[in-house]
Amino acid sequence: MTTKQLIAQIHQKKSFLCIGLDVDLNKIPEHLLQEEDPIFAFNKAIIDATHHLAVAYKPNTAFYEAYGLKGWRSLARTIEYLNTNHPEIFTIADAKRGDIGNTSTMYAKAFFEDLEFDSVTVAPYMGKDSVEPFLAFEDKHTILLALTSNQGAFDFQTKKVPERELYKEVLRTSITWKNSENLMYVVGATKAEFLQEIRQIIPQSFLLVPGVGAQGGSLSEVCKYGMTKDVGLLINSSRGIIYASKGKDFAQAAAEKAEALQKAMAAILED
């Protein structure tokens, strides 16, 4: 998918909502456990109920790998269902991969070719030659971890190296990499005040923003400091939407939570 297609979808749906599909068998409604593939059944119901409200879905691969082969199959079925029924939707493999050159190419093949995701999240610690192999794939996007939403972000990401914080160094360095126009960035919403400085370094890039809702970030603050003329934001919510109810009405309850966020986004877009 091209960035243009993503922007068109945002304007059409008046939404820049990304729904995180972090499916834990202990948290989904009990009646689904009788299904042949409970994880896929859950995802399918959530997607069916929310696809008109969201522009992106983001399965976190950890939740699938934890169930081994069966989990990997559920992930494959989920992305296939999305690509078949909702090809306009932007898909993110939240995998946080990154390795030396030839190995990163194998990860890129796994997510871009085998599973056919539009994008994958990548950790920057190993530097340029660990990220460029992902950037080599046409119309695919690499979402680099910049400033994450967890407490541990302050262990290294905000350290000065030495003129500026590490995450800013990651931003500044990454825009010099080959095909860097395919880069997006993870920036945690719990630090909305940092967005102003981040936008000075990467004025146009799309930001994937976790941490609105369950982790306490504010949508309006994020938009105030992070929005560009092409929106430039994908706001993710996972648990706050998909676990809105543990009953048979879980998909409807998820849709209501998604709609509340979408309406807030539409209001901001029309502002």
Next chain:
Amino acid sequence: MTTKQLIAQIHQKKSFLCIGLDVDLNKIPEHLLQEEDPIFAFNKAIIDATHHLAVAYKPNTAFYEAYGLKGWRSLARTIEYLNTNHPEIFTIADAKRGDIGNTSTMYAKAFFEDLEFDSVTVAPYMGKDSVEPFLAFEDKHTILLALTSNQGAFDFQTKKVPERELYKEVLRTSITWKNSENLMYVVGATKAEFLQEIRQIIPQSFLLVPGVGAQGGSLSEVCKYGMTKDVGLLINSSRGIIYASKGKDFAQAAAEKAEALQKAMAAILED
């Protein structure tokens, strides 16, 4: 596996060799492609021919994920074969994972419980709360990326933050984490001269050292600066061993390469 058991195995085999199982279908002998599971057939033959020479095997997960479900199945069969037939061998999932707390727990479950690896490699970028969930598993080991062997290591890892280089900050910070006695570290052999300073920060921890052989590192240099009284080193070689021949003699050729390294290690251990 406990660190004590690993050390006992090193002394018994007079080896601290780790063999990387980075299996690329384009690089394995052609006659194996007719097998029902060529990747597992290749790994089984390599393991059968080299298990007395190596103390650890390290499949890089990227090479399995690139083949989707089939690849994940090959990985599961490989680790099961190792655990069933050679339970004394230390197994490393070279997965370079790392995410916020509850997600890291899911990755830890995937590799420690579902696949039953002894250890997993983890990227430190997201800090303490992304690593501690791995450390919570008893007799399992977390191998933190410190100084990697690729060119991109100089993009961020060697930057000053601001009093010392980032990788040293990673070392110094990580030893304060809960259960840090279960930590090992990835340190690239291409920078043997850095080992002296690294040993001042982590005098006893095991180091997983890639880059001897194909990437140009020197075994004797690494041992000179990095070895502890309990050895404290696992030297990895992947392509240099497993792709020694593309013919039907590939396993024998791999054993010869492994034996050459093992003999060099035995000589150093007896020194």
